[in-house]
Amino acid sequence: MPDWMQFVRGQLPPLHVGIERENEIVAELALQAEQAYQEAISAGATESEAMRRAQAQFQDWKKLGRDINRAVRGSWFTGSLHDVRYAFRYLKSNPGFAAVAVLTLAFAIGGNTAIFTMVDALALRSLPYREPDRLMAIETRKTEQPELEPWTSALDFFDAREQTHSFGSMAAISPIWSVALTGRGPAERLESLFVSAEFFPMLGVKPAAGRLFMQAEDKRAQPSSVVVISHSLWQRRFDNSPDVIGQALTLDNSVYTVIGVTPPEFRYLGAPLAGTASQIDAWFPLSSNQLTGSIRGLRFLKVIGRLRPGMTPAQAADEIRRFGAALAQRYPESNLGFSWSAMPLNQQVTGRLRLTMLLLLGAVGFVLLMACANVANLLLARAVARQREVAVRIALGGGAARLLRQLLTEGLVLAALGGAAGLPLAYYVLKLLIAGGPESLLRNRHIQLDARALLFSAAIVLATAILSGLPPAWRIVRHGIDQSLREAGRGFTAGHHRVRAALVTGQVSLALVLLVGSGLLIRSFQRLLDVNPGFNPHNLVTISTQMPAAARTPEQRTSVYRTMRERLLEVPDVESVAAVSRLPLLGRSLGSWIFVEGKSIPGAPLADVEYRVATPSYFSTMRIPLLAGRLYDEHDDANATGILLVNESLARKFWPGENPIGKRVKLGANLERQPWITVIGLVGDIRHVGLDTDPRPEIYRPYAVNPLGAPALVIRTRGDPAPLVNALSQAVRSVSADVPTYDVFLMDQLVDRTTRERRFVMLMLSAYALSALFLAGVGIYGTVSQAVLQRTREIGLRMALGASAGTVLQMVFGQGLRLVSLGIGCGALAALALTWLMRSLLFEIRPLDPIAFVAAALTLALFALLACYVPARRATRVDPLVALRHDG
Amino acid sequence: MAATDIKGSAEMIILALLEERPRHGYELAKLIETQSESRLQFHVASLYPMLYRLERKKLVEGRWVEKAGERRRRFYRLTPQGRRTLADHRRSWREFVKALNRLTGFSHA
Numbered sequence: 001m002p003d004w005m006q007f008v009r010g011q012l013p014p015l016h017v018g019i020e021r022e023n024e025i026v027a028e029l030a031l032q033a034e035q036a037y038q039e040a041i042s043a044g045a046t047e048s049e050a051m052r053r054a055q056a057q058f059q060d061w062k063k064l065g066r067d068i069n070r071a072v073r074g075s076w077f078t079g080s081l082h083d084v085r086y087a088f089r090y091l092k093s094n095p096g097f098a099a100v101a102v103l104t105l106a107f108a109i110g111g112n113t114a115i116f117t118m119v120d121a122l123a124l125r126s127l128p129y130r131e132p133d134r135l136m137a138i139e140t141r142k143t144e145q146p147e148l149e150p151w152t153s154a155l156d157f158f159d160a161r162e163q164t165h166s167f168g169s170m171a172a173i174s175p176i177w178s179v180a181l182t183g184r185g186p187a188e189r190l191e192s193l194f195v196s197a198e199f200f201p202m203l204g205v206k207p208a209a210g211r212l213f214m215q216a217e218d219k220r221a222q223p224s225s226v227v228v229i230s231h232s233l234w235q236r237r238f239d240n241s242p243d244v245i246g247q248a249l250t251l252d253n254s255v256y257t258v259i260g261v262t263p264p265e266f267r268y269l270g271a272p273l274a275g276t277a278s279q280i281d282a283w284f285p286l287s288s289n290q291l292t293g294s295i296r297g298l299r300f301l302k303v304i305g306r307l308r309p310g311m312t313p314a315q316a317a318d319e320i321r322r323f324g325a326a327l328a329q330r331y332p333e334s335n336l337g338f339s340w341s342a343m344p345l346n347q348q349v350t351g352r353l354r355l356t357m358l359l360l361l362g363a364v365g366f367v368l369l370m371a372c373a374n375v376a377n378l379l380l381a382r383a384v385a386r387q388r389e390v391a392v393r394i395a396l397g398g399g400a401a402r403l404l405r406q407l408l409t410e411g412l413v414l415a416a417l418g419g420a421a422g423l424p425l426a427y428y429v430l431k432l433l434i435a436g437g438p439e440s441l442l443r444n445r446h447i448q449l450d451a452r453a454l455l456f457s458a459a460i461v462l463a464t465a466i467l468s469g470l471p472p473a474w475r476i477v478r479h480g481i482d483q484s485l486r487e488a489g490r491g492f493t494a495g496h497h498r499v500r501a502a503l504v505t506g507q508v509s510l511a512l513v514l515l516v517g518s519g520l521l522i523r524s525f526q527r528l529l530d531v532n533p534g535f536n537p538h539n540l541v542t543i544s545t546q547m548p549a550a551a552r553t554p555e556q557r558t559s560v561y562r563t564m565r566e567r568l569l570e571v572p573d574v575e576s577v578a579a580v581s582r583l584p585l586l587g588r589s590l591g592s593w594i595f596v597e598g599k600s601i602p603g604a605p606l607a608d609v610e611y612r613v614a615t616p617s618y619f620s621t622m623r624i625p626l627l628a629g630r631l632y633d634e635h636d637d638a639n640a641t642g643i644l645l646v647n648e649s650l651a652r653k654f655w656p657g658e659n660p661i662g663k664r665v666k667l668g669a670n671l672e673r674q675p676w677i678t679v680i681g682l683v684g685d686i687r688h689v690g691l692d693t694d695p696r697p698e699i700y701r702p703y704a705v706n707p708l709g710a711p712a713l714v715i716r717t718r719g720d721p722a723p724l725v726n727a728l729s730q731a732v733r734s735v736s737a738d739v740p741t742y743d744v745f746l747m748d749q750l751v752d753r754t755t756r757e758r759r760f761v762m763l764m765l766s767a768y769a770l771s772a773l774f775l776a777g778v779g780i781y782g783t784v785s786q787a788v789l790q791r792t793r794e795i796g797l798r799m800a801l802g803a804s805a806g807t808v809l810q811m812v813f814g815q816g817l818r819l820v821s822l823g824i825g826c827g828a829l830a831a832l833a834l835t836w837l838m839r840s841l842l843f844e845i846r847p848l849d850p851i852a853f854v855a856a857a858l859t860l861a862l863f864a865l866l867a868c869y870v871p872a873r874r875a876t877r878v879d880p881l882v883a884l885r886h887d888g
Numbered sequence: 889m890a891a892t893d894i895k896g897s898a899e900m901i902i903l904a905l906l907e908e909r910p911r912h913g914y915e916l917a918k919l920i921e922t923q924s925e926s927r928l929q930f931h932v933a934s935l936y937p938m939l940y941r942l943e944r945k946k947l948v949e950g951r952w953v954e955k956a957g958e959r960r961r962r963f964y965r966l967t968p969q970g971r972r973t974l975a976d977h978r979r980s981w982r983e984f985v986k987a988l989n990r991l992t993g994f995s996h997a
Binding site: 024025027028029031032035036057058059060063064067068070071072 | 912913914917931932933934936937938939940941943944950952959961962
């Protein structure tokens, strides 16, 4: 009697239905044929006649196949739906497999979506202004110290605005100014900016009420008392009433007329706000800022420009560079050593963040790849379970394509479920990130899951489906027909095992790269926290201020400062007060040329050092140690022009191994006219720019000699200074109606600010490295236990022949560790190639830091041992008798 | 009669045959052949696709059953929805026949 199953399979064209369903149909048709055949035989027909009758039952096989396809599947859509339903059924009957796969994917997809949303908002999206690609940031940098924050002086800005041609308009923005709103209920401190009249039109901002600045309100040296307020202030204090326009506001004891309200969504994202959480509530015309009348050397503005139509960013950058060089020639005293540059505004906003963000996106992408590898491993394990059926189907032809389709459908269903579970996860991860991340980085932006994030997750779901469905599918297609039949027993499994081993090796490699990366960041951060800033930041408050316009001579200014100091000392709990020209960690600096007696060569280019003017109490207030000589004191008044203090870096640079006390220097560019100045004391270095930037040579001169117009006050309190901040600002402003206070900070906050972003990136990367470690562990565990299961017979045989538990353990661990060491080797090579990309994020740690590499490899190896332990223990408990009966 | 009606009637025949008890494909084919005195001969070419369609529409339900001493076969039985559909079919046939009788004068009533 013929094999009716094979007969039907041979005749019936491929059905586009699930594998199990096709098997059922073939079996049913075979039964029908067999029945007809039997009936004919019992009726006395010959075998060939019976065979003919059985065949006649089906007439046209092609049509039958078509009809069945149409009947079973309905349309294409219901056919796919069938595949999907089939996949769901399978998952339902294997809840363990489903849960592990879906959770793994949910974790990876959720993480990816959250990080993508953050990275997108911070670094990828274009700026929310009119034609954002045409906006450029124009910067003046100290050529020798590009790490200093670039600021431009008002006079330089006015010249650039008039004399360059690449820009249709150019605007200047002041540092953040803190003003007190009084006279309307409780006093409130508002962050404000002074901007030139071009600012709002350049960005395309339309007022929510009233109007924005007119050119006439921003004429040089003709301040006008108008203010534009933020939408949030309007809401908070004026109940969104349109009556606010024309009202008078008392800000820092001066009266301003409200002329307009900015739209609710408006935020300026460029410098000086880039990377800060400051909410600007009041906008003033630039002309009303006291500093606009100051000298060319006082750099305090940020400049932006909109390209003239037809100009390219490169042309504009070139013109700005040449303009800067010309300025330096024309005004060497103030501009020599400074260079100008222009770059797209977007770059200024995101440049600092871009690398960090790409790093995080890469890390989370790695984790997704690892999750895909785990799911592919699970799918492979499941394919192994069905290997006989697979082999038969492939041998009978037409099955491979559908098997592939079904595996991919299974992948897709898993990925879609993972995506569905991952989205809520993304929502919470994002909330956590925004709440716990650095304020400066995250809280000033509009970050939320939106259509872009959904689209992105859909894309990664699709990619995940392909990535996790493809390895098993590829395995099946590559395997070919003959081999699969021949290997229908154990061999096929061995082939699967090779793919699984490759997947695990890949996972271990990825995990190692992430571990090395996070190790490097952790080590950098440790180093950073160990850095001594050179002063004691606890219980210190800083307030930047400005001398009143009436105080012009050094004597007048010194006297104003003394009054400020007295008023501040009257505030309870204030221990000491000092003033300095440039505060550390505020990103501002001022340099001077120096000629060192006996060291500098006349006529040769001069060295450049940091120039500070400080009151005598500055060093005790900041707790900067005196290392040799003496400090200047209250008696070193305006006539004490011949003395200065130097820091350690300067002494080391010019007088290595010598006592600097008594040495003489000249300051400034014009040497002949400058007097000799004698070093009277040596003080400790401080980290002026940030904890991660080396101190530079620095000199200090008595404040009385050169009382700058805009001193920064430093106030040391006996206890927590936070509650005193308002009283302290009030005390400063009480000196005169036109004395402002701005940049009011607790010094601890400033120190913290310099490390916060690093901490955030370090924590994020470490979290992802840990997840990678965990995923790799799951992968190793899965592969090794599968291998143990398949070798149960062999293990049993060995044990029956006298192998000890130790030998078996050794065998299993050996197999696991072979995979892991190969993975660690590949991962180390990849890490060698990749870590240099993050060198700018490292601090005092080389990208090839051996400790980070060794620690990562050891952690991974230990974890792998742990993952091998359970299957290894299971192997030693194999009962030889049971194992030998085992037919797997 | 329009094609849909023929298909509808073939469906009705199968549903009606399954109303009494579950049957397998070969039995259905035989029943149709004998009960209609070979006038309605169902080829396998149309019977199985029809069963699969009814199954997809959830009017019948197929299940592999192994009875003692017999081959493992796929038995089809009527679902509640199939039962309702059969009742609908019957009602409209009855109405159709009634109308036909009234028009042609062969009424018994």
